[in-house]
Amino acid sequence: MDQAGAPWCDHRRGYGGVGPAVQAPVPRSDGVGGAGGVLKRSLGEMERWQQQRQVAAQQAMYLRSVRQRTGALQPMDYGAVLGGVASPAYGISGLSSGFGGISPQPSSTALSSLTTASRTVVPVMQMQQLQRQMVAVPAAHSPAVARGPAARPATATELVLLQELEKQLLGDDEEEAADAAGSGCGSSITSSDWGNTIQTLNSITAASSPSPPLPTAVNNTALLARSPTNSSSSTASSSASSSPPISTASSRHLLSEAAAAIADGNYSTAASHLSVLKLAANPRGDAEQRLVTMMVAALSSRVGTAPSGQSQHRADLYSGEHRAACQLLQDVSPCFGLALHGANLAILDAVAGHRAIHLVDFDVSAAQHVPLIKALADRRVPSTSLKVTVVADPASPFKPAMTQALAATSERLGKLAQQAGIDFRFRAVSCRAAEIEASKLGCEPGEALAVNLAFTLSRVPDESVSPVNPRDELLRRVRALGPRVVTLVEQELNTNTAPLPARLSDACAHYGAVMESLDATLGRDSVDRARAEAALANKVANAVGREGPDRVERCEVFGKWRARFGMAGFRALPIGDGIAGRVKARLGPALPAFDVKLDNGRLGVGWMGRVVTVASAWR
Numbered sequence: 001m002d003q004a005g006a007p008w009c010d011h012r013r014g015y016g017g018v019g020p021a022v023q024a025p026v027p028r029s030d031g032v033g034g035a036g037g038v039l040k041r042s043l044g045e046m047e048r049w050q051q052q053r054q055v056a057a058q059q060a061m062y063l064r065s066v067r068q069r070t071g072a073l074q075p076m077d078y079g080a081v082l083g084g085v086a087s088p089a090y091g092i093s094g095l096s097s098g099f100g101g102i103s104p105q106p107s108s109t110a111l112s113s114l115t116t117a118s119r120t121v122v123p124v125m126q127m128q129q130l131q132r133q134m135v136a137v138p139a140a141h142s143p144a145v146a147r148g149p150a151a152r153p154a155t156a157t158e159l160v161l162l163q164e165l166e167k168q169l170l171g172d173d174e175e176e177a178a179d180a181a182g183s184g185c186g187s188s189i190t191s192s193d194w195g196n197t198i199q200t201l202n203s204i205t206a207a208s209s210p211s212p213p214l215p216t217a218v219n220n221t222a223l224l225a226r227s228p229t230n231s232s233s234s235t236a237s238s239s240a241s242s243s244p245p246i247s248t249a250s251s252r253h254l255l256s257e258a259a260a261a262i263a264d265g266n267y268s269t270a271a272s273h274l275s276v277l278k279l280a281a282n283p284r285g286d287a288e289q290r291l292v293t294m295m296v297a298a299l300s301s302r303v304g305t306a307p308s309g310q311s312q313h314r315a316d317l318y319s320g321e322h323r324a325a326c327q328l329l330q331d332v333s334p335c336f337g338l339a340l341h342g343a344n345l346a347i348l349d350a351v352a353g354h355r356a357i358h359l360v361d362f363d364v365s366a367a368q369h370v371p372l373i374k375a376l377a378d379r380r381v382p383s384t385s386l387k388v389t390v391v392a393d394p395a396s397p398f399k400p401a402m403t404q405a406l407a408a409t410s411e412r413l414g415k416l417a418q419q420a421g422i423d424f425r426f427r428a429v430s431c432r433a434a435e436i437e438a439s440k441l442g443c444e445p446g447e448a449l450a451v452n453l454a455f456t457l458s459r460v461p462d463e464s465v466s467p468v469n470p471r472d473e474l475l476r477r478v479r480a481l482g483p484r485v486v487t488l489v490e491q492e493l494n495t496n497t498a499p500l501p502a503r504l505s506d507a508c509a510h511y512g513a514v515m516e517s518l519d520a521t522l523g524r525d526s527v528d529r530a531r532a533e534a535a536l537a538n539k540v541a542n543a544v545g546r547e548g549p550d551r552v553e554r555c556e557v558f559g560k561w562r563a564r565f566g567m568a569g570f571r572a573l574p575i576g577d578g579i580a581g582r583v584k585a586r587l588g589p590a591l592p593a594f595d596v597k598l599d600n601g602r603l604g605v606g607w608m609g610r611v612v613t614v615a616s617a618w619r
Contacts, residue, residue, distance in 0.1 A: 246280040251292050252508050258299050259504040259544075267303050274300055284524070287515035294537045295508065298545035313545070317538050317552070320401040325535035326455075330367035332528055334594050335517055335605050338583050339613035340368040340454060342603040343487035345579040346617040347450045348375055350485035354448035358387045360441055360481070362456040363402060364409045370416060377420035385423035388413070389441050393470075394430050397552065398459060403428070433460065433474035438481055451478050454489040458555045464497050465549055475568035485573060486618040488561060492604065492611045495543040496554035504544050509610060511540055517607040520591055558602055558614045565618050573617040574601025 258273035277296050282289035301313065316322055330336040351357050357376070361369075369388070376384055390406060392399045410426040417424030431440055443449060462471040478486060493510045495503055514536060522529040542553050556564075562572070580603060584596045595606045604611040 248288050255295050259501045262302050263500045271303050291512050291515050294540040298541045301545040318397045323401045325531045329532040329535050335612040338605045339489045339615040342583050342615035343489050344372045346487050351448040355383050356385050356447045358447040358449045360389050361452045362391050373417050387425045390428045392430050433470045436477040449483040451483045451486045479569050489615045491555045492614050493555040494557050496556050507543050513607040513610040570618040572601050573619050575603045
């Protein structure tokens, strides 16, 4: 029974030199024993000793990492490891079928060189995770298995990591023995090292694997960049200051796609586009994000069917607050204020030398009339009188707000004229376009009559809305008054007869330029900026979100206005270089991005090359 001399089992060293040493039988205290002082062992002790040896051998075999090999190690096929087919032969002993030249079964030579139990380098769970991330091509002697997609070439980063992995898994015995002797334990490769390597390989696998398909709205346009998902709390806290990365061209393209889908009656596609755009909209962001917010709201009103929203839009558009916000916009935006200044200069040139001046207007704006009174006072013409007649159409939905504001405006202008030494009279007349005549307006002989149409005609219906065509009728009636000058100021924008996709595209370019120009004159968080943008939002909502009679603001480009004035019997009074120079002088060098240009007798004011408003004079 004594096996102490067996060459493969020294119970004082442990199984094959590895694992914990098995305790030798303890000498008996009764002195009974054989030669050499070694006592006889009972059958129970021998059985316990044998079981301990078997357990130690099994533990060493279980904890053995990728150490067994026959012959010289052959190079790894890294491409196969990354892109091949998973082998079912994988076990905890590690990736045997994934490395060429490594036998799947341990040999007796390999068993005789088993290392200590502390040399375990691959924990069970990490090894299973690695097996799921890396798949190997079956060895030549393995049974055939179904193959997946062809292996892809390994990248440089993957090769470096896998070479390090191979070095750690298949290092020389001599180096490992030296490490064990020097450290008093097994391999220096720790579980944290393995965790770092596996996490790196996982990130490479995730980055190189195909991404799931994007939403339909993004696939169709290839516009929106993917971004990490944030928690609900972080999203709520950052929604006012950040939005998904989407370029100006991308947002404009998605808006055009949504408008085209609405025009075609494909509301589900439009809603899909708008849901993507809502992620990029930010009412407190930059100019483009604010514009997207307005456009998305306008288009969404066409996808929804709630009548309350349409009623609210009309109430907002016709309100006194909207009228006041529009006049504020004319004050704070050079794109609007400079065009009004150009119209004032054309009026002053037409009535030069006259003492009695009669101005017929269809609205009253402090941004235009206050500078006009000051300019008349600067002429130094004695006994100058100014009579202002405001015409209000009783059928216009804008009349209530205008009538409500007239009293305060007339009082302000009267005080200013009195201080300037000008005799000032103000009256309001309610009549339709077809009822306009000199007697009703109080025109008198000897007066220098001027008619001002600043942002007025775009609110008068034309032939596309009413067969009566009040717009052209108004022009014919004004011509019959025989004025010395008629000034026209309008936005250079086609929101009248253009189809929805073209109308939206033009509105994006136009109001985008206005939004950007506000950055040059107002802070993004100022109260005036918020009110001016509210006015723009109402204009956008009406131009893009409404059709038929509900679209009450119908702007046209200058070419169409010129045709209308020509058919009504007017001829152009070209605005000269003198007026353009004075308008530019008022702008000054501090705002170089604003443009003031003369083109065929019309004065265009804009931002960064985009004409926003046009002023012209007629007779």
